[in-house]
Amino acid sequence: MNAMTDQETLLVEWLADMNEDDALELAKKMLFDEKADPLRVLELCRMAMDEVGRRFELGEYFLPELVLAGEMLETIGALAKPLISEDGEGAQKLGRVLLGTVHGDLHDIGKNIVGFMLDINGFEVKDIGIDVPVAEFLAAIREFDPQVVALSGFLTLAFDSMKETIEAIERAGLREGRKIMIGGGQIDNTVCAYTRADAFGVNAVDAVTLSKSWIGVAA
Amino acid sequence: MPCARDLDVLKAADGLPEGSASRSRLRREVLELARDERLVEAAYSYRIVALDAPPGEWLHAGGEAFHAPWLLPESGRLTALACASCTIGAGIERRVASLVSARRASRALALDQLGNDLLFEVSRIAQDRMLADVRRRGLMMAGELRPGDPGLALDVQPAVLRLGDAAAIGIELNAGLLMRPHKSTSMVLGVGIDLPAVSWSRCQHCRSRARCRHGVAVAPAA
Numbered sequence: 001m002n003a004m005t006d007q008e009t010l011l012v013e014w015l016a017d018m019n020e021d022d023a024l025e026l027a028k029k030m031l032f033d034e035k036a037d038p039l040r041v042l043e044l045c046r047m048a049m050d051e052v053g054r055r056f057e058l059g060e061y062f063l064p065e066l067v068l069a070g071e072m073l074e075t076i077g078a079l080a081k082p083l084i085s086e087d088g089e090g091a092q093k094l095g096r097v098l099l100g101t102v103h104g105d106l107h108d109i110g111k112n113i114v115g116f117m118l119d120i121n122g123f124e125v126k127d128i129g130i131d132v133p134v135a136e137f138l139a140a141i142r143e144f145d146p147q148v149v150a151l152s153g154f155l156t157l158a159f160d161s162m163k164e165t166i167e168a169i170e171r172a173g174l175r176e177g178r179k180i181m182i183g184g185g186q187i188d189n190t191v192c193a194y195t196r197a198d199a200f201g202v203n204a205v206d207a208v209t210l211s212k213s214w215i216g217v218a219a
Numbered sequence: 220m221p222c223a224r225d226l227d228v229l230k231a232a233d234g235l236p237e238g239s240a241s242r243s244r245l246r247r248e249v250l251e252l253a254r255d256e257r258l259v260e261a262a263y264s265y266r267i268v269a270l271d272a273p274p275g276e277w278l279h280a281g282g283e284a285f286h287a288p289w290l291l292p293e294s295g296r297l298t299a300l301a302c303a304s305c306t307i308g309a310g311i312e313r314r315v316a317s318l319v320s321a322r323r324a325s326r327a328l329a330l331d332q333l334g335n336d337l338l339f340e341v342s343r344i345a346q347d348r349m350l351a352d353v354r355r356r357g358l359m360m361a362g363e364l365r366p367g368d369p370g371l372a373l374d375v376q377p378a379v380l381r382l383g384d385a386a387a388i389g390i391e392l393n394a395g396l397l398m399r400p401h402k403s404t405s406m407v408l409g410v411g412i413d414l415p416a417v418s419w420s421r422c423q424h425c426r427s428r429a430r431c432r433h434g435v436a437v438a439p440a441a
Contacts, residue, residue, distance in 0.1 A: 005284070018239075018240070018241035020241075060239075061239070062238075062239075062242075062334075063328070064239075064242050064245060064325060064328055064329060065239065065241055067324045067325045067328050068241060068245070068325040069326050070324065071322070071323065071324060094276075104395040104397075105395065105397070106393075106395075106397055106401070107401070108316070108319075109315060109327065109328070111329045112319045112324065112327065113324055113327075113328055116319075116322070116324040119248065136371070155367075155373075155395065155396070156367060156373060156395060157373070157396065158396055186425070215257070
């Protein structure tokens with residue numbers, strides 16, 4: 001890794017400290033005024049995200065900081081990527097995750113945050129919405145061929161819907177080679193065992209960690 | 220039935236600590252958004268419903284039956300149930316959806332959290348009013364359960380909403396017992412003579428207890 005200039009150090013610090021306005025202005029200055037290598041700027045962003053992740057592990061940062069960090073990364077990425085030359089490396093997706101709230105449940109904020117975090121962490125995400133019937137999950141699995149299926153539900157009645165959806169996935173022969181996670185509301189090991197999901201997550205970070213571990217990516 | 224609308228709950232949200240500079244900044248931003256765009260329509264309604272029969276494991280009130288033995292007091296006499304509904308309207312949930320669509324997830328999350336805090340505030344106001352009401356009648360209030368809590372099945376939600384006149388403040392229920400607007404809640408409290416404070420809390424059995432920003436420190440249920 002190249003030694004960082006003072007300006008690069010400042011960008012990483014401001015991003016890691018959630019200093020959104022200053023970080024974005026500096027990134028724009030580096031990219032458009034100083035013609036900095038966009039791949040270098042993206043590398044600096046990833047270094048900042050590593051620091052954010054470290055602070056999260058230490059309990060200094062929580063989900064709101066992770067989401068804000070993801071937004072900053074996405075904003076700077078949207079500025080930098082068009083500047084990357086055609087023969088530069090494009091981002092390859094880590095894997096495909098199908099995401100939806102099970103039938104009978106209309107809650108979506110948790111699912112949306114999970115989708116956002118998976119996306120900015122490099123996954124190709126297909127969100128099929130809320131109150132999704134079993135048949136629609138099956139059709140989406142056949143069409144999208146995800147490595148991971150993520151079922152969301154907040155109400156306690158969603159537990160039965162999750163169980164029903166997973167059973168249908170198995171009966172249709174669509175579980176082989178795929179992992180299924182559940183999340184939302186008051187889900188724990190008991191619910192996970194009841195639904196026969198492979199794992200559960202209590203927040204969007206878990207969803208990313210699980211997906212990375214299942215697809216064989218370093219977390 | 221007592222009912223109040225257009226409660227100014229936003230001022231209470233200013234006081235909640237956020238724990239970090241970035242979260243405080245986001246909170247201020249979404250508070251301003253909620254004010255500027257008039258996203259909050261806070262309201263509550265309640266009714267004190269006399270028991271139709273002597274209290275037992277089943278409580279009969281207003282033509283409905285509730286299996287709620289936790290509300291039976293250790294002493295004193297249970298004579299009624301206070302049934303209440305609260306909402307902050309649909310403005311915040313719609314704005315959250317638009318922020319998500321605009322990939323502004325941090326603001327969506329912060330606004331959604333604000334909505335939860337505001338709903339707690341409306342619940343608190345409603346309980347204060349109910350307490351004042353029962354005290355004027357020479358009664359006391361103890362124990363709080365919400366449909367879906369351990370101790371009160373979710374399927375009594377339609378009954379609680381009917382008794383608390385939730386329709387008067389625009390709350391509806393879908394076939395899956397999900398309230399619309401989403402940021403709504405209902406509750407049942409015991410009312411009676413010489414009721415002691417309950418020894419339990421509805422938070423004791425909650426799996427989210429350890430990380431809840433609203434719960435006081437409670438020992439987990441045995």
